[in-house]
Amino acid sequence: DAGVTQSPTHLIKTRGQQVTLRCSPISGHKSVSWYQQVLGQGPQFIFQYYEKEERGRGNFPDRFSARQFPNYSSELNVNALLLGDSALYLCASSWGSRGNYGYTFGSGTRLTVV
Amino acid sequence: TQLLEQSPQFLSIQEGENLTVYCNSSSVFSSLQWYRQEPGEGPVLLVTVVTGGEVKKLKRLTFQFGDARKDSSLHITAAQPGDTGLYLCAGDREKLTFGTGTRLTIIP
Numbered sequence: 001d002a003g004v005t006q007s008p009t010h011l012i013k014t015r016g017q018q019v020t021l022r023c024s025p026i027s028g029h030k031s032v033s034w035y036q037q038v039l040g041q042g043p044q045f046i047f048q049y050y051e052k053e054e055r056g057r058g059n060f061p062d063r064f065s066a067r068q069f070p071n072y073s074s075e076l077n078v079n080a081l082l083l084g085d086s087a088l089y090l091c092a093s094s095w096g097s098r099g100n101y102g103y104t105f106g107s108g109t110r111l112t113v114v
Numbered sequence: 115t116q117l118l119e120q121s122p123q124f125l126s127i128q129e130g131e132n133l134t135v136y137c138n139s140s141s142v143f144s145s146l147q148w149y150r151q152e153p154g155e156g157p158v159l160l161v162t163v164v165t166g167g168e169v170k171k172l173k174r175l176t177f178q179f180g181d182a183r184k185d186s187s188l189h190i191t192a193a194q195p196g197d198t199g200l201y202l203c204a205g206d207r208e209k210l211t212f213g214t215g216t217r218l219t220i221i222p
Contacts, residue, residue, distance in 0.1 A: 004156075012124075033209075033210065035212075041214070041215070042118075042158070042202050042204075042212035042213055042214055042215045043202075043210075043212045044212070045209045045210060045211065048209060056208060056209045058209065090156050090157070092210075102147050102159040102162045103147075103156050103159065103210060104159065105149075105156030105158070105159075106156050107154070107155050107156050108155070108156050109155075110154075
C-alpha cells in the first residue's frame, strides 16, 4: 500500500507568488492535516480536514488556505509568499478525526521562498 | 505558545549507553505520541499512549505516559547508532501539538 504522498518534493518560489501543495492520504484514511516545519523546530499545525470539512485551524494568517476533495486528497494554498514561509510542509493522514491511533506523515514538500 | 517542552534539546552519547528523553506540558492530552524524524523525511510514528500511567515497550524503547496525562518519557536501553535522529513528542487534544524536539546522536 502506498503511504502518504506529497507533491512536489521541492519548490522554489519568489516573494509575492502563490503556491499550491498537494497531498494524497493513505487509502481509507479520511482525515488530512497540514503542518509547517521550520528548520530546527517541531512541526506546527496549520489545518485539519475530515470528510471534506475543516476541523481545525492553527495560528496562521489568512494567506494560508486548504481544501479536501471527495477522494480525500488535499491541497494547501499559500498566497503572497514571504521569505518566512520557507519551510518543510508536511501532510499527515489518519483514519478518524482524532489521532488516537497516530498519524502517518508524508515526506513533505520543501518550499524555498527567495 | 509551545505547549510541549522536551528535554534535553540535544543529546550525544556513546553506543551502549542508556538515555531518557522527557516531554512535559501543563495541558492534559487525550493521547500522546512519539515520532522519530530523519533529515529530509516526515516524522514516523513510534508509539501512541492513551491511558494515564500507561507504559509501552518497543524493543529497546520504553514509553511512559504520566498519570495526569500531561507528560511522557522515552527511555532507550543500550543505544545504537541506528537510534540517531530527531525525537518528537506530540500531544493530541483538538489538534496535534508537537514538542520542541530532542536531537539524539549515538556515537559508535
